[in-house]
Amino acid sequence: MSTRTTDLDAGAGGPGATARRTTLLGDVRTARWADRLWTAVQAGDEYSALDLIDNALDDGLEPEAVLLDVVGAVQRRVGTEWAANRMSVAGEHVATAINDRVISSLPIRRPAAPRGRIAVACVDQEWHALPARLLAETLRLRGWHVDYLGAQVPTPHLIGHIHRTGPDAVCLSSSLPTRLPLAHGAITAVQAVGTSVMTGGLAFGADGRYARLLGADAWAPDARTAADRLAAGPLPRPSPAHQTIDDLPHLGDQEYTMVAGSSARLVRDTFHRLEQRYPTMKGYDDEQRERTAEDIAHIVDFLTAALYVDASEIFTEFLTWTADVLTARGVPARSLVPGLDLLEEQLRDFPRARALIGTGRDVLTDSPRPRHAG
CATH class of the missing domain: 1.10.1240.10 (Methionine synthase domain)
Structure with missing residues (x-):
């Protein structure tokens, strides 16, 4: 039976x-x-x-x-x-x-007795606010008092808000891995005032690996899971002895600091070298020149983010995504390779950066491009 x-x-x-x-x-x-x-x-x-x-x-x-x-x-x-x-x-x-x-x-009822108070904010320079908004509204529906701070919240302003309102936890959202250094600073600053941090968004990896690397107290892959976790009980309390540098000992080689500090020059010099070596660029109109400079800037940004967390997949996944976007617009994916070559020439004294560029070039030249669904 x-x-x-x-x-x-x-x-x-x-x-x-x-x-x-x-x-x-x-x-x-x-x-x-x-x-x-x-x-x-x-x-x-x-x-x-x-x-x-x-x-x-x-x-x-x-x-x-x-x-x-x-x-x-x-x-x-x-x-x-x-x-x-x-x-x-x-x-x-x-x-x-x-x-x-x-x-x-959507109708939101004021709870008779809020479960607690949660601050929801996007990391500084993160303008993709809708994921954070979805979380904020989900928490309101479930009876929390929510302070939704929106996009691009500078860390000092976030800390000031915490001092004024005393939330039970802060939920930090970021979609772009290039914001991970800023996210790290925000996580550490919030924890330094004794408040727990939950992170979410594509920037922290599909499995939350960068949230753990940067010392977040919790991570959730989506708004529903985040709300469930907060309902299950208080987040772990942050350690008062936590220091940012303890999380990422590889930063001791100074590659991230030096590459990030020279990013504007790298973009400018790479663009000028492309003009010199590829005469076809002389025929570009203003919009094409602007798009080319933007692409180079994004490559440098994702390279520095990969250096910060010592993760090649941040760089290669960005290049793969960019190649798909370009292919959909009729631009060959291999058009990214000359820019990588010129960047590598300028970064000859940075072995981690050169290794990342080499891996990225291999991805672009060896992997077949997937077709988009029609």
């Missing part, structure tokens, strides 16, 4: 199967609403977007599901479509603004 019950529970019947069917139906339903919201944001139709969210709530969809499984899913699609050259920068901005307006329209 017990065997039959186990079989039913794991197979076509039983409470386990019922839960799975319920989850599957919920996934299908939220996917349909996400498709409808996607149609609205593509058209730049804010009014339709707001109407359909009202309809989704009337249909019984929970506000948290609207936030994370509808709005969040659409915003991820916005990024994918832009990278594949199927959405312009202007279209991306319009879609993000509509999603932000939709979030503001």
